[in-house]
Amino acid sequence: MNPPITLQFEDVVHQIKIDKGKGLFCNKESAEKKLVLKGVSGTILPGELLAILGPSGSGKTTLLSALGGQLNRPTSGIITYNGKAYSRSVKANMGFVPQKDVFYPHLTVNETLVFTALLRLPNSLSKEEKVLHAQEIMNQLQLTHCMDTIMGGPLLKGISGGEWKRVSIGQELLKNPSLLLVDEPTSGLDSSTARKIVLTLCELAQCGRTVVMTIHQPSSKLFYMFQKVLLLSDGKSLYFGKGECAMNYFSSIGFVPSIAMDPSDFLLDLANGISSGGTDEDREAIKQALVSAYESNLSHQEKMELQNYRLQCHDSSEDEKFGEWCTTWWQQVTVLLKRGLKERKYESFSVLRICQVVTSSLLVGALWWQVRPDHIRDRVALLFFYIQFCGYIPLVQTIFTFNRERAVLIKERSACMYRLSSYFIASNVVDLPMQLALPALFVTMTYWMGGLNADATSFFIALAILLLYALVAQGLGLAIGALVNNQRAAAIVGKVVMTLFILISGFYVQSVPVFLSWIKCLSLSYYSFKLLLGSQFKDDDSYPCGSNATCLAVNFPAIKNVGLDRQGFSIAALALMLVGYRLIAYFALMSGLKQK
Numbered sequence: 040m041n042p043p044i045t046l047q048f049e050d051v052v053h054q055i056k057i058d059k060g061k062g063l064f065c066n067k068e069s070a071e072k073k074l075v076l077k078g079v080s081g082t083i084l085p086g087e088l089l090a091i092l093g094p095s096g097s098g099k100t101t102l103l104s105a106l107g108g109q110l111n112r113p114t115s116g117i118i119t120y121n122g123k124a125y126s127r128s129v130k131a132n133m134g135f136v137p138q139k140d141v142f143y144p145h146l147t148v149n150e151t152l153v154f155t156a157l158l159r160l161p162n163s164l165s166k167e168e169k170v171l172h173a174q175e176i177m178n179q180l181q182l183t184h185c186m187d188t189i190m191g192g193p194l195l196k197g198i199s200g201g202e203w204k205r206v207s208i209g210q211e212l213l214k215n216p217s218l219l220l221v222d223e224p225t226s227g228l229d230s231s232t233a234r235k236i237v238l239t240l241c242e243l244a245q246c247g248r249t250v251v252m253t254i255h256q257p258s259s260k261l262f263y264m265f266q267k268v269l270l271l272s273d274g275k276s277l278y279f280g281k282g283e284c285a286m287n288y289f290s291s292i293g294f295v296p297s298i299a300m301d302p303s304d305f306l307l308d309l310a311n312g313i314s315s316g317g318t319d320e321d322r323e324a325i326k327q328a329l330v331s332a333y334e335s336n337l338s339h340q341e342k343m344e345l346q347n348y349r350l351q352c353h354d355s356s357e358d359e360k361f362g363e364w365c366t367t368w369w370q371q372v373t374v375l376l377k378r379g380l381k382e383r384k385y386e387s388f389s390v391l392r393i394c395q396v397v398t399s400s401l402l403v404g405a406l407w408w409q410v411r412p413d414h415i416r417d418r419v420a421l422l423f424f425y426i427q428f429c430g431y432i433p434l435v436q437t438i439f440t441f442n443r444e445r446a447v448l449i450k451e452r453s454a455c456m457y458r459l460s461s462y463f464i465a466s467n468v469v470d471l472p473m474q475l476a477l478p479a480l481f482v483t484m485t486y487w488m489g490g491l492n493a494d495a496t497s498f499f500i501a502l503a504i505l506l507l508y509a510l511v512a513q514g515l516g517l518a519i520g521a522l523v524n525n526q527r528a529a530a531i532v533g534k535v536v537m538t539l540f541i542l543i544s545g546f547y548v549q550s551v552p553v554f555l556s557w558i559k560c561l562s563l564s565y566y567s568f569k570l571l572l573g574s575q576f577k578d579d580d581s582y583p584c585g586s587n588a589t590c591l592a593v594n595f596p597a598i599k600n601v602g603l604d605r606q607g608f609s610i611a612a613l614a615l616m617l618v619g620y621r622l623i624a625y626f627a628l629m630s631g632l633k634q635k
Contacts, residue, residue, distance in 0.1 A: 041132045043085035044120050044218040044249050046106065049345055050078045051116035053101055075101045077274040078116070082344050083251060083267060085217070088244040090262075090282070091253045092303065093271035093310050099253040100138065100222055102271070106251060107135040107220045120218065129218075130455075134211030138223040138253075140203070141446040143382045144192035148185055148206055152176060154378045155210050158456040161365045176212050180205040180239060201232035205239065212243070219243060221252040230258055237261050259301040272310035277329045279341055292332040364455065371461035379469035396477050397484070399428070404488030411490065415582045419597050421489045422501075422571045423546040426564050429478045429505045430512045430537055437470060437516035438533045441628055442526045452632060459632065463625050470513060478509045492575050500574040508567040511613050512537070514620030515563065521627035540564040545601040563616050565601070566609040572598055573606045 053076040076098045083089045091099045104110045106118060108125045120129045142151055156173040157166065164172070177183050182205055190206070191197015198206070204224055211219060221240065225233035237257070241264055244250040254261070262268075265282040278285055286302050289295070294314055296305045308314065309329060312322025364371075386392075403424065410417045441448070448462060482502050491497065516533060523529035540562040543551055551559070559565045576592045584590035592598055 041215060041217045043247055044132060045085065045348055046083045046218060046249050046251065047119045047345055047348060048106060049080045049117040051076050051102065051105055051114065051118065052078055053105060053110060053114045075274050076105070079271070079276050080341050080345065081269055081279050082348055083249050085247050085249050086244055087266045088241055088250045089267040089269060090265040091251065091269045091271065092306055094307055097271040097310060098274040099271060103220055103222050103251060103253050107133065109135065132216055133218045134214065134216035134220065136207050136211055136221040136224065138226055140207040141450060142190040143447065144190055144195050144197065145382050145385045147187050147189050148177070148182055148198060149187060150381060151190060151206060152209055152213065154374060156213050157374045158371060159213055159365060159454065172213065176209045180209050182206065182209065200228050201236060204236055208239070218249045223253050223255065225254055225257065234260060237264055256307060257303045259303065262301065262303045270306050270310055272326055275330050277310060277333055279337060292336065364458065368458060368461055371457040372465050375457060375462055375465035376468055379465055383469055396481050400481050400484035403485045407489035409490040413583045415592060415595055418491060418575065421491065422575065423568060425482065425505055425571065426544065426568050427541060428481060429509045430541065430564055433474050433509045433512040434516040434533050434537050436473065437513045438520045438529050439526055440466060440517060441520045442524065442529065449632065459629055463628065467621065474509050474513050475506055478505055497574055501571060504567060504570045504574060507613055508563060511563045511616045511620065514617055514624065517624035518620045518627065521624040521631065524631065544568045546597050549596060549600040563613060566612045569601050569609050570606060572601055573603050576603060578603060
């Protein structure tokens with residue numbers, strides 16, 4: 040384990056802004072400031088487990104987040120770790136477990152912890168040692184019986200709530216932290232499972248770690264397992280000390296339960312201003328009396344303890360030995376690629392999706408069955424349908440990629456597990472099999488059924504064009520998904536943009552108004568349709584256009600409007616969009632994460 044940490048916090052104050060308006064009517068003037076923490080102090084030594092108690096809204100999670108360096112300003116007061124301020128070295132020696140953790144639902148417990156170990160542990164350990172360390176954590180947290188069970192999610196059955204919480208703790212234990220902060224580890228669990236979780240945290244503390252947890256309403260069995268208890272009410276301290284001494288303290292200041300009850304229930308009643316013989320009108324008076332008693336009896340004692348254990352700050356140059364990343368860029372890409380393939384294969388190549396493409400292919404092939412060469416209108420219509428099918432599907436499938444994974448991305452990036460560029464490259468590569476295989480299947484089945492040019496050259500040129508088009512549409516979906524955080528809004532924007540590009544491509548509307556014609560220059564559908572027409576028709580091709588009359592294909596209205604010229608420019612335009620949309624997505628994602 041890393042060197043032990045003594046955690047001290049003194050007069051911690053935190054305020055938030057609350058908008059009094061709603062929706063579009065919110066403005067800066069309607070926001071008011073509210074103090075969530077009002078001068079909270081305490082000291083936790085290595086080997087101790089501190090439980091922060093209090094009713095909802097008392098400031099438990101806010102204080103824990105402040106101790107873990109998770110809060111943005113304004114926060115005032117002094118928080119030190121072995122006498123030092125929060126720094127990179129402190130962060131590397133700290134584990135933070137949120138109340139509601141997020142995981143990839145299709146990964147098993149073993150895969151979740153192993154991939155985390157491969158990304159989070161330094162290169163001084165071999166791959167085999169990292170995997171072995173993940174297995175040791177599973178043994179320590181009693182997760183071996185469910186190691187091959189998927190994590191699950193809201194609509195996917197997986198491990199239980201207690202096992203989920205232990206996996207969350209296990210991810211933080213992989214780096215063997217000296218300070219572990221856990222937010223509401225027993226929330227939503229039955230008493231037996233909750234006791235196992237708290238027992239695990241007690242064992243971690245007994246090994247020399249400093250453990251801090253928030254808990255809403257523990258049972259009496261759990262309460263007496265806490266070495267220290269901090270009771271909060273409206274952001275103020277009512278008690279800080281040993282758990283076993285809490286009842287004696289409140290009895291000494293005149294607050295005794297009228298009936299036998301759990302200590303935690305009694306403490307929560309006091310934090311809410313409820314006491315034997317008290318009425319609702321007396322609640323604020325009771326709270327004020329408890330705050331005054333704390334300041335008179337415990338506050339001075341706590342200040343003395345802070346002074347006794349206050350250490351001299353070390354030179355900040357110690358942080359230089361902690362690199363920002365534990366693994367190389369290429370290692371991060373490789374691990375993220377393997378993890379992404381395991382997670383997304385269930386969605387990308389689901390039986391339902393493959394059946395959808397096959398069914399659509401058979402239906403389209405039947406409708407355009409062996410179209411005769413002289414039916415040029417039907418052949419052009421089939422080519423344009425390719426534009427619709429191979430554009431909408433990649434766009435819709437990728438537009439939710441970042442929104443779906445945003446919570447996991449924020450969590451893992453805050454833990455410095457990988458670079459954003461590593462994630463972005465891996466995410467794009469993971470999507471390639473789906474974005475290429477399904478359109479290729481659709482085109483391969485319908486091309487020969489539809490009676491298009493029956494030579495291998497024309498087929499492979501058309502297939503290459505449509506695969507390039509699908510990749511550009513994928514990039515457009517990524518860009519819109521990164522720019523628009525709301526999933527529903529992103530879907531609407533994506534469909535509107537793609538519909539506009541398709542409508543202006545020259546098949547439906549051949550006389551586009553001048554004030555809208557410039558959109559063609561931005562339309563990936565227009566350039567792809569032009570290339571597809573070029574793969575099937577040449578300048579000297581003709582078709583029957585009347586009795587005993589032939590016309591040049593290039594003069595057919597839809598073809599004439601789009602044109603068969605500037606094929607090289609169209610390829611260059613799509614290549615530029617292929618790169619450009621992804622650059623937009625990357626920088627939009629980077630900007631969005633910086634605002635978190």
